[in-house]
Amino acid sequence: MSIRKFLKMKKKQEKIVMITAYDYFSAKIAEAANVDMILVGDSASNVMLGNNDTIKIGMEEMIIFVKAVKKGAPNTFIIGDMPFLSYQVSDSEAIKNAGLLLKAGADAIKLEGGLNVVPLIKKMVDFGIPVMGHIGFTPQSYKQIGITSKGKTQTEEEVLLNSAKALENSGAFSIVLEMVTEPVAKKISEELAIPTIGIGSGRFCDGQVLVWHDLLGLNNEFEPKFLKKYLNGFELFKEAIENYSSEVKNGKFPEAKHAYKPIEEGSDQKL
Ligand SMILES: Nc1nc(=O)c2c([nH]1)NC[C@@H]1CN(c3ccc(C(=O)N[C@@H](CCC(=O)O)C(=O)O)cc3)CN21
Ligand SMILES: CC(C)C(=O)C(=O)O
Numbered sequence: 001m002s003i004r005k006f007l008k009m010k011k012k013q014e015k016i017v018m019i020t021a022y023d024y025f026s027a028k029i030a031e032a033a034n035v036d037m038i039l040v041g042d043s044a045s046n047v048m049l050g051n052n053d054t055i056k057i058g059m060e061e062m063i064i065f066v067k068a069v070k071k072g073a074p075n076t077f078i079i080g081d082m083p084f085l086s087y088q089v090s091d092s093e094a095i096k097n098a099g100l101l102l103k104a105g106a107d108a109i110k111l112e113g114g115l116n117v118v119p120l121i122k123k124m125v126d127f128g129i130p131v132m133g134h135i136g137f138t139p140q141s142y143k144q145i146g147i148t149s150k151g152k153t154q155t156e157e158e159v160l161l162n163s164a165k166a167l168e169n170s171g172a173f174s175i176v177l178e179m180v181t182e183p184v185a186k187k188i189s190e191e192l193a194i195p196t197i198g199i200g201s202g203r204f205c206d207g208q209v210l211v212w213h214d215l216l217g218l219n220n221e222f223e224p225k226f227l228k229k230y231l232n233g234f235e236l237f238k239e240a241i242e243n244y245s246s247e248v249k250n251g252k253f254p255e256a257k258h259a260y261k262p263i264e265e266g267s268d269q270k271l
């Protein structure tokens with residue numbers, strides 16, 4: 001499993017499928033479904049830990065999630081998202097933290113930013129760490145930039161295109177485009193050799209990513225315009241638990257077949 005595969009897919013205009021996962025069985029399901037890459041996103045802060053943003057998660061938690069995902073999906077390309085403050089303080093701390101995600105089982109790391117992270121990405125790539133970029137709406141900066149799509153003005157378009165090109169030149173193997181207007185995402189995808197992975201960035205990216213809990217409808221708190229829910233997970237899980245609950249209450253579960261029997265007198269029944 002190598003980053004060259006994704007360049008080839010782009011050349012052949014084969015779309016790249018990415019999904020997030022954070023635990024063993026989710027990763028196992030994603031691998032069984034044959035996705036191209038799994039992102040262990042810092043969105044774990046929201047969907048695994050119940051926080052209201054991605055500021056409130058660190059390396060310790062991300063390492064735990066990456067290790068679990070690697071065990072569930074040993075043959076799928078795994079990207080570890082660098083959490084807030086794991087790469088901003090200094091380049092040496094950033095490289096150390098990127099290395100820790102690789103040691104935990106990631107095949108590559110992702111970090112948010114444009115021109116500001118170019119020197120850092122160059123260093124990481126120099127040291128053999130595959131890096132995915134992430135531009136457009138960058139959630140770790142929402143306190144400064146707000147929650148909004150990007151590429152709506154000529155100025156924003158130029159910033160995005162310049163950032164994308166600089167990230168490619170710095171050695172990034174792919175770039176996430178988050179909530180970038182469709183024409184701008186199309187233009188970036190056409191002008192870069194490396195694949196773009198879109199979330200809320202329209203039809204013309206080289207691949208797409210969605211968060212596990214969002215696309216399975218487990219997250220009943222999140223309804224952005226870009227989301228398509230492929231399952232009504234919250235309701236289905238709730239109904240199953242309600243069925244379990246009522247069967248316990250009315251004595252239908254457990255049945256005799258779910259119970260263990262004592263050894264009968266004079267029998268050679270094994271435990
Ligand atoms: N569960 C989950 N899914 C995600 O996609 C996700 C996370 N968490 N956490 C990290 C970031 C944050 N993301 C977000 C957060 C909010 C909006 C949002 O409120 N979008 C609205 C308003 C946009 C606007 O006003 O322009 C939308 O309708 O798209 C979108 C993406 C995407 N990422
Ligand atoms: C939404 C994707 C791109 C992400 O960064 C995450 O899940 O953390």
Ligand SMILES: [Mg+2]
Binds near residue numbers: 042
């Ligand atoms: Mg993220």
